[in-house]
Amino acid sequence: MKLSSKQVTALLEDHNLLIQGPEAALEFDFLHYDSRQVQEGTLFVAKGAFKKAYLDGVTGVSGIVADQDYDLDLPLWLVTDTQKALAVLSAAYFDYPADKLWIGAFTGTKGKTTAAYFAYNILKEATKGKTALFSTVDRIVGPNPEDKKKSDLTTPESYELYKDMARAVEKGMTHLVMEVSSQAYLKNRVYGLRYNVGAFLNISPDHIGPNEHPTFADYLAHKEMLLDHSDQVILNAGMDHYGEIFERAKAKHDLVLTFNREGADSQLNAKPTVSFRSDKAELHDSYFSVEDLAKLPELTELTGSYRLNLPGDFNEENATAALMMAALAGAKQRAMKKGLDEVTIPGRMLSLSLPGHGVAFVDYAHNYASLNALLAFAKKQSPEGQVIVVLGAPGNKGVSRRLDFAKVLSKQADQVILTADDPAFEKPEDICQTIAEAITNPDLTIHYQMDRIQAIHDAVFMAGPNDLVVVAGKGEDPYQKIGGVDTPYIGDFAVVKNCKEALEEGNFHN
Ligand SMILES: CC(=O)N[C@H]1[C@@H](OP(=O)(O)OP(=O)(O)OC[C@H]2O[C@@H](n3ccc(=O)[nH]c3=O)[C@H](O)[C@@H]2O)O[C@H](CO)[C@@H](O)[C@@H]1O[C@H](C)C(=O)N[C@@H](C)C(=O)N[C@H](CCC(=O)O)C(=O)O
Numbered sequence: 001m002k003l004s005s006k007q008v009t010a011l012l013e014d015h016n017l018l019i020q021g022p023e024a025a026l027e028f029d030f031l032h033y034d035s036r037q038v039q040e041g042t043l044f045v046a047k048g049a050f051k052k053a054y055l056d057g058v059t060g061v062s063g064i065v066a067d068q069d070y071d072l073d074l075p076l077w078l079v080t081d082t083q084k085a086l087a088v089l090s091a092a093y094f095d096y097p098a099d100k101l102w103i104g105a106f107t108g109t110k111g112k113t114t115a116a117y118f119a120y121n122i123l124k125e126a127t128k129g130k131t132a133l134f135s136t137v138d139r140i141v142g143p144n145p146e147d148k149k150k151s152d153l154t155t156p157e158s159y160e161l162y163k164d165m166a167r168a169v170e171k172g173m174t175h176l177v178m179e180v181s182s183q184a185y186l187k188n189r190v191y192g193l194r195y196n197v198g199a200f201l202n203i204s205p206d207h208i209g210p211n212e213h214p215t216f217a218d219y220l221a222h223k224e225m226l227l228d229h230s231d232q233v234i235l236n237a238g239m240d241h242y243g244e245i246f247e248r249a250k251a252k253h254d255l256v257l258t259f260n261r262e263g264a265d266s267q268l269n270a271k272p273t274v275s276f277r278s279d280k281a282e283l284h285d286s287y288f289s290v291e292d293l294a295k296l297p298e299l300t301e302l303t304g305s306y307r308l309n310l311p312g313d314f315n316e317e318n319a320t321a322a323l324m325m326a327a328l329a330g331a332k333q334r335a336m337k338k339g340l341d342e343v344t345i346p347g348r349m350l351s352l353s354l355p356g357h358g359v360a361f362v363d364y365a366h367n368y369a370s371l372n373a374l375l376a377f378a379k380k381q382s383p384e385g386q387v388i389v390v391l392g393a394p395g396n397k398g399v400s401r402r403l404d405f406a407k408v409l410s411k412q413a414d415q416v417i418l419t420a421d422d423p424a425f426e427k428p429e430d431i432c433q434t435i436a437e438a439i440t441n442p443d444l445t446i447h448y449q450m451d452r453i454q455a456i457h458d459a460v461f462m463a464g465p466n467d468l469v470v471v472a473g474k475g476e477d478p479y480q481k482i483g484g485v486d487t488p489y490i491g492d493f494a495v496v497k498n499c500k501e502a503l504e505e506g507n508f509h510n
């Protein structure tokens with residue numbers, strides 16, 4: 001893969017990004033945006049919080065794309081937007097891999113990872129293993145263990161995005177399911193990228209603050225951009241702000257596919273394209289049915305009953321979106337049923353029965369909307385027992401979550417053990433104190449245990465046979481952020497599993 005200076009100039013001109021470029025005819029063997037990755041013959045894109053000092057002593061850069069003249073004695077392409085420039089150049093450098101893949105994208109405040117795993121599992125089945133997944137948890141570019149790596153961002157930098165797409169194409173993948181964060185649009189990581197299908201799951205205030213979105217309106221506007229860049233769109237007709245989001249979708253699409261729970265209030269007085277209903281909600285899985293009310297030819301495989309290998313009524317919503325996306329990609333019902341029947345997602349709604357101590361859920365819920373959905377489900381499932389929650393809140397970020405958690409706990413929990421959750425540079429005791437002080441329900445029993453492993457043990461120990469233990473916030477995260485360090489942690493699910501094993505061996509003591 002190479003780029004010529006002529007190509008670079010033409011690409012930047014085509015996208016109206018070029019202010020001024022060099023005359024010399026050059027050939028670049030490599031493209032990058034990080035000085036630590038430079039190789040011989042690199043065209044370097046200086047983006048974001050780049051500092052000239054990063055290139056001190058670095059050899060190999062033979063041209064630079066920047067939005068200012070760093071006085072580097074290198075051929076310079078001066079551009080209006082370096083992030084867009086990186087996206088455009090990366091797509092070309094990796095030979096436009098997006099054009100060789102069917103791409104389905106999910107956005108929303110909650111459920112992106114879950115719905116993406118559902119659609120991936122179905123499409124993997126439907127395409128006989130030729131589906132890739134770019135999620136917050138894993139990036140999977142092929143069928144073998146070495147084709148899977150942990151993600152650093154929900155939606156990667158454009159360069160990484162196209163690099164991994166190219167790897168997926170090289171490995172024979174034909175389909176890709178990905179998550180698209182609002183930040184990806186804000187930072188132009190997905191500038192110029194089109195999706196075959198884009199699904200909008202829900203929206204509630206989140207990601208508002210320094211380095212993210214200045215306001216909710218800005219957050220929503222960036223999420224809505226997915227609708228402009230998708231050939232077909234799927235909307236949850238039950239979500240907040242549906243009217244506005246529907247209008248935005250309608251402006252670009254003759255047909256907007258929608259879904260809603262059977263019997264839910266119809267927003268905009270319109271019947272959704274697809275409805276779903278719970279048939280049986282269990283503690284470890286759920287059974288639900290989906291109906292294509294609009295009788296669209298592209299959704300003929302959809303109508304039917306499904307078993308979802310995960311509990312949570314909100315997951316039926318995620319699953320319906322995933323089923324619609326898979327149907328639009330041409331999946332057959334057999335693949336849809338099998339995909340959902342077998343799916344598991346790292347750290348999302350993992351459940352374990354604890355002999356004599358009820359059932360435990362380990363879940364990644366870490367903001368108001370997700371904790372509320374999770375505890376509402378848990379409360380519904382344990383009419384005879386108590387909901388015992390183990391949680392904390394992170395330090396030095398998302399401070400408003402502390403009050404949000406107190407609000408949800410006050411409504412939906414019977415006991416809470418407040419503990420550490422990525423305290424960073426704050427004291428977990430202080431964070432827990434803030435949560436406790438905002439709890440308004442005098443009947444909610446509050447315990448404190450800063451050692452997270454011990455806190456989970458305590459919760460299991462105090463749970464009776466009809467109780468539910470909910471361990472929220474970290475899922476299977478393998479570390480705790482303490483000070484500036486990612487301190488290894490065995491993960492909430494492993495702790496609960498150890499408790500279960502000890503209970504089974506009659507060896508569980510507190
Ligand atoms: C605010 C934001 O989006 N920042 C992202 C952005 O940072 P940036 O461009 O300023 O890059 P930087 O890391 O500060 O460094 C500046 C430039 O200098 C380069 N550099 C840096 C050091 C060096 O020695 N040499 C060098 O050349 C870097 O490669 C970079 O190009 O680009 C970086 C990758 O190029 C991202 O890692 C970084 O995400 C940060 C880590 C982040 O936490 N982002 C969060 C807010 C985020 O994007 N979250 C969403 C999820 C939202 C959701 O859950 O819905 C996501 O999509 O993950």
Ligand SMILES: Nc1ncnc2c1ncn2[C@@H]1O[C@H](COP(=O)(O)OP(=O)(O)OP(=O)(O)O)[C@@H](O)[C@H]1O
Nearest residue numbers: 109110111112113114136314363364365370373374
């Ligand atoms: N449709 C939904 N509505 C409300 N809560 C949900 C929904 N789907 C999932 N959740 C809750 O949110 C948590 C996070 O889900 P998931 O990781 O799928 O969302 P996400 O959009 O990828 O989140 P993030 O942006 O924080 O990574 C889950 O563990 C669950 O508790």
